[in-house]
Amino acid sequence: MNKFVPVLTLTLAFGLIGFLMLNSTSYLSVSDLRDVKDVRSVVVMGNVTKGSVHFENGNLYFKINDGMYEVNVVYHGYVNLDNVSGYGTVVVEGIYYPENNSILAKRVESSCPSKKELK
Secondary structure (H helix, E strand, O other): OOOHHHHHHHHHHHHHHHHHHHHOOOOEEOHHHHHOOOOEEEEEEEEEOOOOOEEEOOEEEEEEEOOOOEEEEEEEOOOOOHHHHOOOEEEEEEEEEOOOOEEEEEEEEEOOHHHEEOO
8 A cells, every 4th residue: 555655655746746837827918919920819018008098889899018018809799808908917828829919818907906807
């Protein structure tokens, strides 16, 4: 029975490490999107571009940037984010489409926890 304890311990340890690696979120900068050539799921942190926020036909449209690059964001639905209209930092999770430099967001979160929308 004692022979199996180290094997079981190692198996559980590697399983836990694998699980944590698969579920960890790494944020991309807006500039990192320049290197993305295929449609893919992304989590991007950036600053809302001044004057870019508008709501039309049930969608929230805005742009985020990091001072060097800018990307368009479309979120289906309305999120009352004072930080967005105030040009603060947001985290956008969604699908990035490099052909039109846009993210179809499924989640938009401001840096203020009381002003976030999770979907």
